[in-house]
Amino acid sequence: MSLRVTRLGHLGDGIADGPVFVARALPGEVVEGEIEGGRIARPKILTPSADRVAAPCRHYKGCGGCALMHGSDDFVAGWKVDVVRTALAAQGIEAEVRGPATSPPASRRRATFSGRRLKSGPVVGFHGRGADTVTAVPGCILVEPALLAALPVCEAITQRMGSRKGEIRFRVTASEAGIDTDFEGGRATDGADRVALAALAEAHDLARLSVEGEVIVERRPPRQSFDGIGVVPPPGAFLQATAAGEAALRRAVTDVVGGARRIADLFAGCGTFALPLARQAEVLAVEGDPALLAALDTGWRHAKGLKAVRTEARDLFRRPLLPDELSRFDAVVIDPPRAGAEAQTAALAEAQVPRIAAVSCNPVTFARDAALLIGAGYTLDRVEVVDQFRWSPHVELAAAFRANHIPA
Incomplete structure (x- = not known):
């Protein structure tokens, strides 16, 4: 049939x-x-x-990493914009939707590889589509070449630390100082393992190697640059997937909050938006993970020409900033996880902060939260679609909200 x-x-x-x-x-x-x-x-x-179209990667049939490589670039771009429009329409929202800004091939600067130790030797790569099988991906056209160069050290770690039954997950990130690798899932490390792992990091010229966030060796600080401001994130820290995607989101956010003197950056991470915005405004950076804030604070203290940046470690799901805390800010940046930030958005709606730049990796929860703001008298001026997960169904966006008492 x-x-x-x-x-x-x-x-x-x-x-x-x-x-x-x-x-x-x-x-x-x-x-x-x-x-x-x-x-x-x-x-x-x-x-x-x-x-x-013919998938341009030779691993496409066996690898589950790129679900949409069989569609033309124009088709995928249009579909991602439609995903955002459909999510908004489900909440009765109409808005200008722009983009997408699509990252180029071979630009993913972070990836999670899986490693298994087989009878034939270690294999490291991505899972097959809907399968536990790990597919080796030499020549992958999605990630930066530096990440592919890290596959041999991941294989060596898998051979030493892996088991036939388990799997190791490698969070591999390209930094200005070289590859930063954190892994989990192998057997417990002993003293001999730590010595051997440090030797592997030396042999493969890693900047840093850590196990479940515990640093084994840091040969060079794995510095990241947020619009020219240096930060050394903790092991395994979240980072925007591509430099191009980060730049597109930062431009959209800056366009929304430009001119503000006091900005709150909620779910601030280690400073992707907070630090560049401190060139123009005093910033409060709020984040639930103290290690991320420590990296942000160190980056701020070593930078030049930035205004004051204060940090606060706070679980914004359980303790959102309240309207009286938000009322002193001219603008807010909010970049929550996929679940969105319903409670925090409700407080923003009540506070009537003049401008809000909302960044989201989930159009459905974004639309839900946007409806709260619009119902409280905000205007959704525009939505910028950003595609930094090329060939995947993942969609990100940045949106501009304006309190109705603020002129367009």
Whole structure:
């Protein structure tokens, strides 16, 4: 039986009537294949879409890292913008949606690789689509070449620290000083392991090597630059996936809060927005992880020409900043995790902070929180879509909110 794909789901699968999910299919395509559990895992494409292209990566069939590499760049870009529009429409919101700003190939500066020790030797790479199998990815065209150069040391660590039953996860980040690697999932390290791991870091010229956040050796501080301001994040810290994506988000945020004298940066991380904004304004950076704030504070103290940056370690889900705390700020930047920040947004709505720059990695929770602000009298001026997870269904955005008593 043949089926026609009508749309894409939020994970990038095609969806036909039923619904039946069709792996790596595009809207308008006619497919056939065995349906198991409401899904066709290996469809035969009978009528391909005009938007279908040959995947440019040789690992595409076995690797699950890029779900949309079979779609043209224009198609994927348009689909991501539509994802945002659809999420807004579900909340009854209309707004100008711009973009996307798409990061180029080979620009991912951080990645999580999986490692397994097999009878044939260690294998390090990405999981196969919907599988526990690890696929080696030499020549991957998604990540920076520096990350690929780190695969041999990850393999050596897997051989020493891995088990036949378990898996090691490597958080690998490119820094100005070289590769920063943190791993978890191997057996417990003893003294001999620490010596051996330090030797591997030396042999492979790592900047830093850590295990579950505990530093084994730091040969050079793995410095990151936030618009020219240096910060050394703690091991495994969150970082925007690409430099181009970070720059696009920063431009959008700066455009919203430009001219403000006092800014609160909520879910500030280690200073992606707070530190560059301190060139123009006094900033309060609020973050739940004290280690991230310590890195931010050190970066601020070593930078020149910045205004005052205060930090506060606070769980904004359990203890959001209250309206009386927010009322003294001219603008707020908020960049929550995927769950959004419903309680904090409600406090912002009550406080009527003049301008809000909202950054989100989940259009659905963003739209939910946006509805709270709009219901309290804010105008959503625009939404900028940012695609720093190229070839994936992941969508990020930055939005501009204005209290209605503030002129456009």
